[in-house]
Each structure stands twice: as C-alpha cells, then as structure tokens.
Amino acid sequence: MDIWGETNIDFMGKRWILFTVSGIAAIIGLIAIIAIPLGKANLGTDFAGGIAIQFRFEKPVSIEKVRLLMEKGGFRDANLQQFAEPDKLLIRLKRSSGDLRAVSKSIGDVFTNGIPDNRFTVESTTEIGPTVGKKLQRDALWAVGISMLGILIYVAWRFEFRFGVAAVIATLHDVLAVMGFLYIINKEMTLLIVTALLTLAGYSLTDTVVVFDRIRENMHKRTKEELIPLINRSVNEVLHRTIVTSFTVVLTLTSLLILGGEVIHDFALTLFAGVIVGTYSSIFIASPILLFWGDKEKLGTASHRA
Amino acid sequence: MRSIMARVSLLAAFTMLAIVLFLPSTPLADRLPDFWVKKIPKIVLGLDLQGGMHLVLDVDQDKAIENHVQRVVGSVSDSLKKKQIPFTSISAAGASGMSISFPDEKTREAVNRLIGEEYPVFGSPAVKDGTMTYQLNDKETTRLKESALSQALETIRNRIDKFGVSEPVIQKQGEREIVVELPGLKDPERAIQLIGKTAVLEFRLLDESGDVSKALKFGPPPDDDILYEVKRAKDGTSERIPFLVKKEVLLTGDFLSDARVAIDSQFNEPYVALTFDSNGAKIFERITSQNTGKRLAIVLDGNVHSAPTIREAISGGRAQISGGFAYDEATDLAIVLRAGALPAPVNIIQNVTVGPSVGQDSIRSGVKAGILGGFLVLLFMFVYYKVSGLVADFAMGLNVIMLLGAMAWLNSTLTLPGIAGIVLTMGMGVDSNVLIFERIKEELKTGRTPRSAVNAGYDRAWWTIIDSHVTTLITAAVLFQFGSGPIKGFAVSLSLGILINLFTSLVGTKVIFDIQNERLRVKRLSI
Numbered sequence: 128m129d130i131w132g133e134t135n136i137d138f139m140g141k142r143w144i145l146f147t148v149s150g151i152a153a154i155i156g157l158i159a160i161i162a163i164p165l166g167k168a169n170l171g172t173d174f175a176g177g178i179a180i181q182f183r184f185e186k187p188v189s190i191e192k193v194r195l196l197m198e199k200g201g202f203r204d205a206n207l208q209q210f211a212e213p214d215k216l217l218i219r220l221k222r223s224s225g226d227l228r229a230v231s232k233s234i235g236d237v238f239t240n241g242i243p244d245n246r247f248t249v250e251s252t253t254e255i256g257p258t259v260g261k262k263l264q265r266d267a268l269w270a271v272g273i274s275m276l277g278i279l280i281y282v283a284w285r286f287e288f289r290f291g292v293a294a295v296i297a298t299l300h301d302v303l304a305v306m307g308f309l310y311i312i313n314k315e316m317t318l319l320i321v322t323a324l325l326t327l328a329g330y331s332l333t334d335t336v337v338v339f340d341r342i343r344e345n346m347h348k349r350t351k352e353e354l355i356p357l358i359n360r361s362v363n364e365v366l367h368r369t370i371v372t373s374f375t376v377v378l379t380l381t382s383l384l385i386l387g388g389e390v391i392h393d394f395a396l397t398l399f400a401g402v403i404v405g406t407y408s409s410i411f412i413a414s415p416i417l418l419f420w421g422d423k424e425k426l427g428t429a430s431h432r433a
Numbered sequence: 434m435r436s437i438m439a440r441v442s443l444l445a446a447f448t449m450l451a452i453v454l455f456l457p458s459t460p461l462a463d464r465l466p467d468f469w470v471k472k473i474p475k476i477v478l479g480l481d482l483q484g485g486m487h488l489v490l491d492v493d494q495d496k497a498i499e500n501h502v503q504r505v506v507g508s509v510s511d512s513l514k515k516k517q518i519p520f521t522s523i524s525a526a527g528a529s530g531m532s533i534s535f536p537d538e539k540t541r542e543a544v545n546r547l548i549g550e551e552y553p554v555f556g557s558p559a560v561k562d563g564t565m566t567y568q569l570n571d572k573e574t575t576r577l578k579e580s581a582l583s584q585a586l587e588t589i590r591n592r593i594d595k596f597g598v599s600e601p602v603i604q605k606q607g608e609r610e611i612v613v614e615l616p617g618l619k620d621p622e623r624a625i626q627l628i629g630k631t632a633v634l635e636f637r638l639l640d641e642s643g644d645v646s647k648a649l650k651f652g653p654p655p656d657d658d659i660l661y662e663v664k665r666a667k668d669g670t671s672e673r674i675p676f677l678v679k680k681e682v683l684l685t686g687d688f689l690s691d692a693r694v695a696i697d698s699q700f701n702e703p704y705v706a707l708t709f710d711s712n713g714a715k716i717f718e719r720i721t722s723q724n725t726g727k728r729l730a731i732v733l734d735g736n737v738h739s740a741p742t743i744r745e746a747i748s749g750g751r752a753q754i755s756g757g758f759a760y761d762e763a764t765d766l767a768i769v770l771r772a773g774a775l776p777a778p779v780n781i782i783q784n785v786t787v788g789p790s791v792g793q794d795s796i797r798s799g800v801k802a803g804i805l806g807g808f809l810v811l812l813f814m815f816v817y818y819k820v821s822g823l824v825a826d827f828a829m830g831l832n833v834i835m836l837l838g839a840m841a842w843l844n845s846t847l848t849l850p851g852i853a854g855i856v857l858t859m860g861m862g863v864d865s866n867v868l869i870f871e872r873i874k875e876e877l878k879t880g881r882t883p884r885s886a887v888n889a890g891y892d893r894a895w896w897t898i899i900d901s902h903v904t905t906l907i908t909a910a911v912l913f914q915f916g917s918g919p920i921k922g923f924a925v926s927l928s929l930g931i932l933i934n935l936f937t938s939l940v941g942t943k944v945i946f947d948i949q950n951e952r953l954r955v956k957r958l959s960i
Contacts, residue, residue, distance in 0.1 A: 181791065228625070228781065250791045252621070256782035259489060263917075270915040277907040285900055319850060322912055322920050326857075326927065329908035333864060333901035340897045368871040371817065372864040375810050379860030382806035383853055388798035390481075391853050398857070 142415040156303025159310035171317030176260035177221035179253040187213035200237035227254040297413035323397035331405025451838025479848035484789035485616035490779040497581035497777035529569040591772035632769040634686030639728040643677040662737040688713025692770035703763035704755035714750025722746035799852035820959035825866035848922030858930030865938035884950040
C-alpha cells in the first residue's frame with residue numbers, strides 16, 4: 128500500500144523560509160540552555176536539589192485546601208500536582224540547602240495537623256542534596272557533549288565531510304528545537320528529559336542518513352543533473368520511508384504518552400516532539416545545508432559508497 | 434549460512450533459548466519446574482519497580498580527621514609528660530593540625546625531636562610566638578580519609594546485615610560517598626535512623642561541683658561540656674535537660690563485645706543490655722570502684738541518655754542503657770552498638786524511596802503501554818505492507834522475545850525507563866524492515882523479479898540500517914556510562930534491543946522471503 132503515489136515536491140525552493148523558522152526554534156533552544164546557569168530555567172528536583180513526595184490519602188483531597196495548608200506551613204514555593212486519582216498528590220519543593228529530611232517530615236506534619244480526619248501514606252520520597260544536583264548537572268553536560276562528539280566522529284567517518292557537517296547541524300537543531308519547545312511549555316528539565324534528548328539525537332539521524340544515502344546514490348547515477356533538482360528528487364524518492372519509519376515510532380510513543388504513567392509522560396512527549404522535528408529537519412534542514420558548498424558546480428564524487 | 438534450513442534452525446534455537454531464559458523472570462515462574470527456575474539468571478527489577486530505598490551517604494571525612502587528631506593530641510601529651518618535657522600547652526589546631534607551646538628553646542628542640550621520632554605523620558612545624566604548629570602530612574590525611582570511608586562502609590554493611598534486608602547493595606562511590614540500596618524495604622524511616630546514626634557511645638562523669646545554670650549563661654568550665662538529655666513525654670512533647678559533663682571520656686563503645694535488647698521486668702520497659710569485652714570490663718570495674726557515689730553519664734552521639742549514680746563497684750563488665758525506649762528503638766540501638774560506631778558522621782545527600790504500590794502501578798502502566806504500542810505497530814505494518822508486514826511483525830516479535838532473553842541472561846535490571854526503552858525498540862525495530870521493504874518496492878518497479886528485488890533490497894538498505902543503529906547505540910552507551918539506576922536500565926534495554934534488531938530484521942526476515950521465493954516460488958510479493 129502507498130498512502131500517496133510518487134511525489135515531486137520542491138523541497139529546496141522553500142529553504143530560506145524554513146531556515147528562518149528553524150533558526151528561531153534553535154535560538155529559543157539556546158535561550159533555554161543559557162537560562163540554566165542564570166538560574167532562570169525550570170530545573171527538576173534532581174538537578175536543582177530538593178524534595179518530591181508522593182502522598183496517597185484515604186479520601187480524595189482538594190488541591191486548593193492543600194495549597195492553603197502548604198502556604199500556612201511556610202511552603203509557599205511548593206509545587207503541587209494531582210494525578211488522575213484524586214487521592215494521590217505529588218509535592219515538589221526545590222531546596223538548595225538545609226536538612227532535607229527535616230523538611231520532608233514537616234511537610235508530613237502539615238497534613239497530619241491540617242487534615243487530621245484524612246490519613247495518608249507516603250508512597251515515595253525523593254530527596255536530592257545540592258551537591259548531588261550539581262554533580263548530576265555536570266554528568267548530564269558530559270553525556271550530551273560526549274554523545275554529540277561520538278555522533279560527529281561516526282558521521283564524519285561514514286560520510287564525506289559536508290554530509291557529516293550537515294547531519295550534525297540538523298541533529299543539534301533537533302535537540303535545540305525540542306529544548307525550546309519544552310522551555311516554552313515550561314516543562315521541568317529532569318534527568319529523564321535529558322535522556323530523551325540524547326536518545327532523540329541518536330535516533331533523529333536515522334532519517335537524515337536515509338536521505339543522504341539517496342542523495343549520494345543519485346550523485347553517482349546522475350552525474351549531469353544539477354544539485355537542487357537532484358536533492359529534490361532524492362528527498363521525494365525516500366519520502367515514504369522517512370515518514371513511515373517516524374510514524375511507527377510515533378505509534379509507540381503515543382501509547383507511552385497515554386498509558387505509560389506520570390514518570391514516562393514527559394519523557395515520551397520529548398521524544399515525540401523530537402521524532403517529528405527530526406523528520407522535518409532531515410528533509411528541510413540537513414539536505415539544503417548541502418547547498419552551501421555550491422549549488423551550481425557538482426560536489427565531488429562521494430568518497431565512501433554506501 | 435546460505436541454506437534456508439540452517440538459518441531457520443538457528444532462529445528457532447535462539448528463540449527457544451530466549452524463551453527458556455526469560456520465562457523464569459515472569460509471573461509464570463511459579464508454575465515452572467524448580468530446576469528450571471533455579472538454574473537460570475533472572476531479570477532484576479529496579480528499585481523504581483519493586484519498591485525500596487536508594488541512599489547516597491556522604492562520609493564527613495574532615496570530622497574523622499579531626500577526631501583522629503584529637504586522639505593523637507592526647508597521646509602526644511602523654512608521651513611528653515612521660516619524658517618530662519616541660520611544654521606549656523598542647524591542643525588541636527584547625528582541621529588537621531596540632532599546636533604545642535613551649536617556654537624555651539631547649540624545650541622546643543626536645544618536643545620537636547620527640548614528634549619527629551614518634552609521630553612521623555606530622556610535617557615540619559611552623560614556629561610563631563613560642564608555639565609550634567604541626568600539620569598532618571598529605572599521605573596521612575589521604576590514608577585517614579580512605580580508612581574512614583572503608584570503615585564506614587564496613588560498619589553500615591554490618592548494621593544492615595543485622596537489621597535483615599534481603600539482597601542489599603552497599604558500595605563506595607567516588608572518594609567520599611557510599612551508596613546503599615535496600616530493595617523491598619518496609620520501614621524506610623527506621624532504616625535511615627539505623628544507617629545514619631554515628632553511634633559513638635561514651636561513659637563520662639557528671640561535673641557535680643559545677644553550676645549548670647551559670648554554665649548555660651557564661652559557657653562551661655574548660656574541662657566540661659554542656660550536654661542535653663531529651664526526655665519525651667507520652668503526648669509527643671519533649672523536654673531538654675542540660676547536664677554539665679566532664680570532657681574526659683572514661684570508656685567508649687569500642688570496648689563492647691555485645692549489646693542486646695531486653696525487657697525490664699519491673700516496669701515492663703525495653704532496655705539495652707551491654708556486655709564489655711575483658712579490657713572494657715576491667716576499665717568499667719576500675720571506674721565504678723573509684724567513683725562510687727558519683728553520677729556516670731551514658732552519652733550517645735553527644736546526647737545524654739541517662740546519668741545513673743554509681744552505687745557500688747561493678748565487676749563482670751555488664752551495664753545497661755535504659756530510658757523510655759520504644760521496643761524498635763531499643764532493638765535498633767542494640768544493633769548499631771553491636772555493629773560499632775561510624776568513624777565519622779554521615780550525611781544523607783540523596784534519598785530516593787519508592788513504595789511497593791508505586792512500583793506495581795508503574796509495571797502495570799508500562800506493560801499496558803507496551804501492549805498497545807506493540808499492537809498498533811503490528812497492525813500498521815500489516816495494513817501497510819500486507820504479507821511482508823506480517824514478516825516484519827514476526828521479526829518484531831522475535832526481537833522482543835530475544836531482548837527479554839538477553840536481559841535475563843545478562844542478569845540486567847529492568848527499570849521503568851527500561852520498559853519505555855523496550856516499547857521504543859518495537860517502534861524503532863520495524864524501521865529496518867520499512868527501509869528494506871521500500872527499497873524492494875522500488876526495485877520491483879524497475880521490473881526485477883521478486884527474488885532479485887529482495888536481494889537488492891537487503892543489500893542496498895544494509896548500510897543505511899547499520900548507520901542509523903550505530904548512532905543510537907552511541908547515545909545508549911553514553912547514557913549507560915553517565916546514567917543513574919533507572920536511566921542505566923533504559924540504556925540497557927535500548928542498546929540490547931537495537932543490537933538484536935540487526936539480527937532479527939536482517940536475518941530473521943530474509944529467510945522468510947527466501948522461503949517465499951525459492952520454495953514457494955511466488956510470482957508476486959505481497960508488499
């Protein structure tokens with residue numbers, strides 16, 4: 128089955144508009160990164176240090192009442208989140224110093240005293256000291272740096288230089304654009320989100336590799352053709368598989384989004400956005416970047432044959 | 434591996450092996466024969482799925498050095514006195530230093546000679562205004578730090594063993610941290626108390642001649658400390674009673690040979706019965722005989738537990754700590770005293786505790802998402818690629834089975850992100866077949882026979898598949914290196930899934946196409 132027949136879309140013709148759009152997305156992503164050292168980013172408890180406690184009450188609790196109680200108890204900055212079940216409540220509190228255990232306990236006391244007729248159990252507790260948060264931040268930065276370097280080296284080895292550069296720029300664009308997206312919708316930056324970002328960096332190359340392989344192949348077959356129509360032809364030729372491969376992953380991500388539970392939700396959302404941006408960028412960003420090396424003259428014959 | 438028979442057998446063998454490997458890790462294990470379940474390594478559930486506690490403790494090594502210097506100062510002072518060297522005063526200085534004041538040059542030389550000969554752990558002193566200040570040398574501080582860490586590790590292991598938790602993980606992390614993982618723990622608060630208590634037990638005399646209220650206002654006399662006894666009433670309120678306690682420590686918990694919880698028959702209250710070793714018993718007898726009528730404070734981690742009056746000399750080396758314990762409290766105190774004191778206080782810098790019900794919920798939602806995701810992909814592939822789609826579905830099934838088998842074989846830990854990784858592999862795994870199928874379609878359009886189209890499709894898609902797998906593997910490897918528990922689980926399932934996918938999607942599907950083309954000799958591929 129083919130959803131559509133052969134296409135002949137002029138992908139390259141729109142490149143300047145889309146470069147602009149992507150540039151803006153990437154800049155928002157950069158702002159999101161710069162916000163981290165400035166303390167303006169929405170860092171999760173694991174990076175910022177702090178407490179997250181999940182309570183389960185005997186009876187449903189009203190979040191307004193809890194908010195009032197927390198404010199009275201001196202936890203004005205507490206972040207409350209209620210789940211699908213109204214008897215469950217997650218409280219997060221960022222703290223970069225002090226005795227976290229004591230704070231956890233006093234939050235429990237607030238409920239024991241404030242709603243004495245509704246008993247609770249603590250289902251999970253996370254306390255991250257500030258030194259640990261700093262260490263996790265450092266580890267995450269290293270992880271991002273090393274995997275980007277690894278991908279760069281591999282792509283540079285497998286492809287001709289200009290292809291490698293284009294692939295890495297497209298991958299960076301994907302990661303930045305998704306970070307920008309998360310920043311705008313004010314999602315907390317957690318370890319799991321960084322994991323998702325790294326995974327998407329690895330995965331978003333799939334589509335780019337597919338397109339590049341075809342461009343290379345056509346460059347060998349059609350030595351007379353100019354680059355712009357050649358790239359357009361290549362992208363059109365592999366459009367089916369580019370979309371279908373992403374779509375199968377989107378299917379699994381959708382089910383993780385719907386059924387995977389609270390912990391997995393943001394992780395799946397990040398990858399979801401990433402897969403879509405990755406597919407877009409392999410067509411509209413990675414391929415036109417090749418044109419920067421001159422669109423009239425032929426690119427030399429590609430060295431490695433895939 | 435050209436022959437179809439050989440490849441089919443290989444696939445079947447791997448699949449069987451994988452099933453044999455992972456079945457004991459499923460709830461079906463109860464119904465399997467014993468020898469099977471016992472012999473086979475299993476997939477371990479991570480703390481986020483089975484519930485439990487993950488602690489990172491920071492050992493206060495500076496405090497350990499400070500304590501050590503404190504003891505060395507005492508011993509230097511004794512040696513100087515024994516040699517009758519007339520020094521003016523001696524005290525600890527800073528974190529790892531010792532200052533000795535001297536009246537004249539001759540004394541300075543004598544002191545310096547003694548330190549040089551008997552205490553080579555100190556570097557050469559800085560001399561200023563009649564005072565020499567020695568610092569521990571780097572080698573010694575490094576040694577002390579290391580020994581504090583390994584002693585703390587030993588002690589904590591000891592305590593947890595006595596507390597009774599199945600399969601705990603207790604290990605060093607970096608230069609000053611200890612990681613403790615207690616799966617399936619029921620009472621996290623109690624475990625934290627047990628692990629975090631320094632448990633330094635000291636027997637010290639009360640300074641009954643001193644005035645506590647004056648000391649509270651103007652500070653204690655030079656030889657005394659103000660310590661508190663915390664008395665808790667039944668209604669939850671507590672009261673802090675100050676005591677003036679002499680600095681000199683007569684006996685410590687180091688001399689204990691045993692500590693047990695026992696019940697006081699008169700008040701029906703639990704207490705901790707202490708037994709000293711033979712040296713400790715001698716010291717205890719001497720203390721009690723020399724100080725009859727005085728009050729002896731039992732100090733635990735800087736708090737006075739009780740301060741009974743010594744009625745008579747006590748021989749036999751037995752003592753007890755009583756004072757309003759709950760039974761669990763007394764039990765835990767006995768455990769920590771038996772296991773020994775920590776060489777330095779530890780701070781809990783990370784605590785992740787997951788209740789068992791949360792873990793169950795996570796497994797349930799992960800499995801649900803996996804089933805739905807898998808179903809959607811299977812359905813889509815069938816609708817889009819018809820019979821060939823079924824071939825890809827078959828490969829995806831093999832991929833999941835073999836992935837679970839490999840995880841069991843490697844004894845790997847399954848975490849919630851790990852489940853997400855498995856679900857993700859299902860979507861990423863069929864990509865390989867999509868690439869191959871699209872290529873085959875293209876080749877068919879150029880008029881090739883099914884057989885040559887299939888061969889060309891596999892050949893041409895090969896490098897594209899390898900390239901896209903390798904980049905994902907690079908990030909998975911980095912995540913494995915840098916990630917913590919749950920994320921390591923993700924890296925494991927993703928990378929294993931991707932590796933196995935190479936085999937199932939390339940070898941596993943090719944053989945079915947070959948059967949279609951060579952045995953069934955189909956005229957048209959359903960793709």
